[in-house]
Amino acid sequence: MILVTAADVTDRQAARVMLPRLRERFRKITLVWADGGYTGGLVTWAKEKLWLTLEIVKRSDDMTGFVVLPRRWVVERSLGWLMRSRRLVRDYETQPASSEAFIYWSASMLMARRLARTATSQAVNSLQ
Known part of the structure; x- marks a missing residue:
């Protein structure tokens, strides 16, 4: 999936637009890896609303x-x-x-x- 946004749109805001499109287009995808910019309520939202597991890959x-x-x-x-x-x-x-x-x-x-x-x-x- 590709989503180009304006510079003032955060990663989390863009994900709330892109992830439903991803889910609709590719039903078999159930796991999405993301970096630390996607932490917070987005993980819970993706799980509850889209049935997607958003796994944050962090650097220790x-x-x-x-x-x-x-x-x-x-x-x-x-x-x-x-x-x-x-x-x-x-x-x-x-x-x-x-x-x-x-x-x-x-x-x-x-x-x-x-x-x-x-x-x-x-x-x-x-x-x-």
Whole structure:
């Protein structure tokens, strides 16, 4: 799910808009990992209203330096892949819908390249 909001919208506010859309579109999803910005009443609200388990992945206080946290690395890695698209590196768009469209475009290009690479390697292997 992608939801681009104005800078003055907090993570918790955006989640109250996005999570019902997620639940409606993807009924089988029952667990959502989130960072510390989503703590508080949102966890209870998601459980009671949407039947979603919102699991907060926190960094412990005794860690120093860079530490890979469980499940959070997936988000960071995905954002890194998306930032390969020049259009997403800077905030060129003035409308949130345009930003969302370019994120979908970037993800589609990434997936298409991977599918093409897989298809090409399978074709080469079948010729051998």
